[in-house]
Amino acid sequence: MLALALLWLAGCSRQPQPAAPSPEQVRSQVERLLPRSASDRAGWAVDIQAAFEAQGLNPSVENLCSVIAVIEQESNFQADPQVPGLGRIAREEINRRAARLHVPAFVVSAALSLPSSHGSSYAQRIARVRSERELSELFDDFIGQVPLGQQLFGRLNPVHTGGPMQVAVAFAEQHSGGYPYPRAGSVRQEVFSRRGGVYFGTAHLLGYPANYPKALYRFADYNAGHYASRNAAFQAALNRLVKARLVLDGDLINYASASPGQTELAVRSLGSRLNMSDAAIRTALEQGSEAGFEGTGLYRRVFELADQVAGQTLPRAVLPGITLQSPKITRQLTTAWFAQRVDERRARCMARAGG
Template identity: 45%
Template sequence: MMKPLPKPVAEAKPPAPTLPPLILPPSAVIPPPISSNTAIPPVTLPQPKIPLQPANIDQAHALLQQLLPTKIKDRNGWRNDILSAFTGLKIPYEAQYFCAAIAIIEQESSWQSDPTVANLDKIVWKEIEKRADKYHLPMLAVKLALLKPSADGRSYKTRIDALKTEKQMNALFEDMVADAGKIGLPFEMKNPIRTGGPMQVSIDFAESQIRAWPYPYSYKGSLRNEVFTRRGGLYFGIANLLQYRVNYPQMKYRFADFNAGRYSSRNAAFQAALSILAHKKMGLDGDLLMYQNNQTSTTQQQLIKLAARLDMTTQAIERDLKLEKSEAFSQTRLFKRVFELAKQQTGRDLAQQVTPQIQLVSPKITRKLTTEWFAGRVDGRYKTCMGRQPNIVKLP
């Protein structure tokens, strides 16, 4: 079982809002990756009491060197950037955490700092065609406009046809957005890239993270571009994966959270318990509220129907639900009452973590994949990595 984390602590005059180390104090959380059109309620960040005193750096180097796959290109460079991220984020130098990061990197990029994407040019042309159709523009006219030279001297069309990686695609759209007036197209060329780097971390998450915890590197240009560097992609990916506190018995639930959003496995378990009380099959997606257009989620609707049984007012239910994206939700009366009543109804304790049931949708995905599939694949890589540590532990 993974070790629980201590409660956050505060000091009298903190320098700025910060995020926690994984196991040792201080502890805090920030919002998970979000889409650009979704509003997530603000999360208050506790302040640190003292800086973490890390383990011996030489021992950490030696351990990470043993855990990394032997045949990856620039092995020392990967080791140094991973270790630098752990140090900057104050995450303990332990095999389980190193291996968690290693497993995600293998799954998301196969140790490519700028991973290639099959048929990326076709994906981009398809997106451009959708926008052209919306404005009733013939693609011939659009392609003629994109024959104009870009910032690197090549035409935009030539650059699109040559696309191989998301970093190239990001640079292309950054130039297209900056050069929109010269291109002369009547529609906005918004950058469609939402994730990047060797861990495919969300750009939105990186922007939230840097406001809450100091970024250890100096950089030129935008933070978005920094995510596409190896060091930046690893730093923000490791932060998203490990720099928040949950009491999961197995690492696979953290992998599911990485895919579906922080605390999604806990929230999906809450939905599973609620479905028992409501005698209604519910989607276990880990999203308890809807933040667009003041809509009421199915989860919220069922809870309000059960208000009398829960012995809670509608206002109290809504107040607790607003904590769904934080560690604090598991300590609310709502969370405890739902599991308490579900136990009374079933006669057994229910798991407080369930893998979210979400189908993955992306222009890059060409087959049916789910969060459960993702978590299982990463967990297999994690266990392989753990088998490389000096004192091999048989995992469940």
């Protein structure tokens, strides 16, 4: 009987695993999951499937719906979404920087009246600009050709995000290795394309390990930065242990100053209870943008103490309390609002799959 049992177990261990879906199957699935409002469904399906395949991501219904939900929220499936009032926003940014550097208004007007590489003046192009791609190209031209452009912006294009998933250009430039498409131009230019925006947006959303119980927290991270939801929960746990009430913004280190920030000071105040030096605390907090922070003694000990005070296991992820700031935003919005809106879209996508 023992021999038969071993043979049975051996047979079970050799059961064939379900085959991974083919690219054609994934593209077909994406087309079914897209909202009715999406045009060029086949084109979106091609780019989404390619992003998953190139990055070795699991094309589960939930993962596909998560990407679809972010695209719908950020651009409503417009590869080069238009932004109302973008020309005004651009001109205000130029004037703000000029005023900060004490550049006279007539000098700014003279520089903007110069002909650009398109033939029309920079002022005329600003007045006509409708999308962030157009604005990014304009600033590249202005910075590269006009001395005032370099004076105002250095070599840094002030358009920081773009494309159908509104991904940060800096993130794309840091994660361009393995990009599956031939590039005729810069990584920045690829971000503003449909294929590039989907590739880098998918990487930002799903290309990092996170022990979250719900996709909701990934959506918050997408808006506020990787592990912002986990770090906000860590700050909430600290609030159980210290008198100060920390803002749950997910920022564990104050990189803008040499002085320690409020979160670091709060942890330092627990130094004796944690049996950690200030230097050791700093080293642990510097891992706040990585998955490994959860493995530090600081993370474990803070939650052990906070769980004891609360008399229950506290959540290891909470929505960050961040108010969104951008010239493009015309009303008060928060990271929590963004995450919840995207999660609602994900749920509707899942419903379309019958899942």
